[in-house]
Amino acid sequence: MxxxxxxxxxxxxxxxxxxxxxxxxxxxxxxxxxxxxxxxxxxxxxxxxxxxxxxxxxxxxxxxxxxxxxxxxxxxxxxxxxxxxxxxxxxxxxxxxxxxxxxxxxxxxxxxxxxxxxxxxxxxxxxxxxxxxxxxxxxxxxxxxxxxxxxxxxxxxxxxxxxxxxxxxxxxxxxxxxxxxxxxxxxxxxxxxxxxxxxxxxxxxxxxxxxxxxxxxxxxxxxxxxxxxxxxxxLKLPKRIDNVIPVKLTASEMQQYKTMEAEQLLHIDDEDVVALNAAAVMTKLLQIANGSVYSAEGNVVRLHRAKLEALLEIIDTTDSPVLVFYSYKHDLAAIKEAIPEARTLDGPRDIADWNAGKVQVLLAHPASVGYGLNLQEGGHVIVWYGLTWSLELYQQANARLYRQGQEKPVIIHHLIAEGTADEQVMRALQDKDTSQAALLAALKERRTP
Structure with missing residues (x-):
């Protein structure tokens, strides 16, 4: 060329x-x-x-x-x-x-x-x-x-x-x-x-x-x-449509989330130790919001399928290939179990097949696609199954499709579990404030009755 x-x-x-x-x-x-x-x-x-x-x-x-x-x-x-x-x-x-x-x-x-x-x-x-x-x-x-x-x-x-x-x-x-x-x-x-x-x-x-x-x-x-x-x-960038999809947990699922949330937030006892464990607590809350959580022994405890069902609905009603960003290994396992034909982005062959239109659902961790990969030829729809607190990873991952050379409007879906830490992370990303201070403020807010 x-x-x-x-x-x-x-x-x-x-x-x-x-x-x-x-x-x-x-x-x-x-x-x-x-x-x-x-x-x-x-x-x-x-x-x-x-x-x-x-x-x-x-x-x-x-x-x-x-x-x-x-x-x-x-x-x-x-x-x-x-x-x-x-x-x-x-x-x-x-x-x-x-x-x-x-x-x-x-x-x-x-x-x-x-x-x-x-x-x-x-x-x-x-x-x-x-x-x-x-x-x-x-x-x-x-x-x-x-x-x-x-x-x-x-x-x-x-x-x-x-x-x-x-x-x-x-x-x-x-x-x-x-x-x-x-x-x-x-x-x-x-x-x-x-x-x-x-x-x-x-x-x-x-x-x-x-x-x-x-x-x-x-x-x-x-x-x-x-x-x-x-x-x-x-650059003349394509039109970008950011779509927040509320995901509603049942009353029993929400009670389970609240109980586990309260137990996690108890780890933050005073101002002196907040900075040491705030990130770990937020990670645990986001795991729970996604539907599963790691136990103290490292086993996966599944709590709900709300996000999984929302993802399946998006894929069923979208005729374009879909790039799905997941956060944790248990997210990946749950998605692959529900969508066996989904391809995980593991190497150059997956990138080539996606850009050639051979992959309908591509699963990727945002950290693995954060820099330099050009995926805009393969599709124009992104689904954030689980959010990241890192603004850098979020922006870099979206830019795999939302970039020069993309010929269609880019649609970015965010699956947000209502009443969970997802809402605060989404707000922080929208405000471009993902600093440690914002993280601590979010956790303090969740502790306040």
Whole structure:
């Protein structure tokens, strides 16, 4: 296919060429992959600045998106791409292959760095897709990657959600670009400059509140190496219809939910321990709302079929393929039992079959489709069987169908069990407030008679 870039894509490509350290904060659907591949081609074959490029990506994106985009566009097909995936021996063979671009899953970053501890780092350019997955400075993959970044002449960080959980996420992401030049050499220095302690338990601070004006100062500090683009400003997106489908539990089912809810909320005894167990309590409440819950022994206890029946009704009355997002393994098991022909998204073959129209019901966990997968060719209907508290996962998952290239209006159904925690999560997603403070407020609200 002939690549005719939009003006914003040409500007984004030029930004990479002009900035050896480039943070590409581009929203979903803007074409981050083809923009970056085009810049890589210029750097290798026209400017002769780069020889070997390492692309670090979420596993499914590494398996599918980069090679598919490479094969899709005529101007990129001459690039040699090696997928560093599979067993250790398969990965070593892929690294030994003569290629321009080496694509590896982010879960193998530690392994990769260890391969080259006793020899020279062979990559002069690193592309991190998705940069926000390196937001935790304590994570092994961050600590491994920071060791080799001084040996890299060019780095590109790609993400549409650089601070989905707050400004604190930015330090580690920007550090991998500039090694602390703009936001400070340590997380402690960053916190001291831009934040003040918020919720705490003794000397342990659970939440840091930005000082007044911090956002503007942080944005100014990184503006010379980061470019931000919104899909709303540049794309003609399909019509989107968000549909909340109330799911009513019977009186006995609702009483059972209320009893279990009360028992779970008893775990939150006072302000000091709220931050430690709030997420676990919310997870349990959302499990119950979906229809099943894990017992203390790890067994699945089924409580109701209300959501399952609502899902079956949607599928029966929809002539289009349906993409269903589930939350827990017991959700997946219940859906597959009720819809044996449903396909679980496990790999590239499932993606290809879906886009070819061969799959009527595709089941996926939002975390498994969050980045880079293009599913818009296979359908235009989404059902959220269970909600996620993560705004980033929610937006990324919806963008698998609601993106440029989608030819039909996208319908997003949300199954909401009335009177349950589902309602508060839905409200938080609509308000785009899924912070820890909102989570705690939701639980406090449920404790209030």
């Amino acid at each position: 002939k690549y005719i870039p939009h003006d914003y894509q040409s500007r984004a490509k030029d930004f990479i060429l002009e900035h050896p350290k480039a943070g590409m904060l581009l929203e979903m659907g803007l074409g981050k992959t083809v923009i970056t591949l085009t810049a890589i081609d210029v750097l290798i074959n026209e400017l002769f600045e780069v020889d070997r490029v390492l692309v670090i990506a979420p596993k499914r994106v590494a398996e599918d998106t980069w090679t598919r985009e490479h094969a899709k566009w005529d101007h990129l097909r001459h690039l040699r791409v090696s997928k560093v995936l599979g067993s250790p021996e398969q990965r070593r063979r892929a690294l030994a292959a003569d290629a321009d671009i080496y694509v590896i899953g982010r879960d193998n970053v530690v392994w990769l760095v260890e391969q080259y501890l006793k020899q020279g780092w062979p990559f002069d350019m690193v592309v991190i897709d998705e940069l926000s997955s390196f937001k935790n400075p304590q994570a092994k993959r961050f600590r491994a990657l920071r060791k080799v970044m001084p040996k890299v002449s060019r780095v590109v960080g790609l993400t549409g959600t650089p601070s989905a959980n707050g400004l604190m996420d930015l330090w580690a992401e920007i550090y991998l670009l500039d090694r602390g030049e703009r936001l400070g050499p340590t997380l402690g220095a960053y916190r001291e400059k831009y934040f003040r302690p918020g919720a705490r338990n003794g000397f342990v601070v659970f939440k840091w509140e930005p000082l007044r004006g911090s956002r503007e100062k942080i944005e100014a500090a990184i503006s010379d190496i980061c470019i931000s683009m919104s899909a709303e400003d540049y």
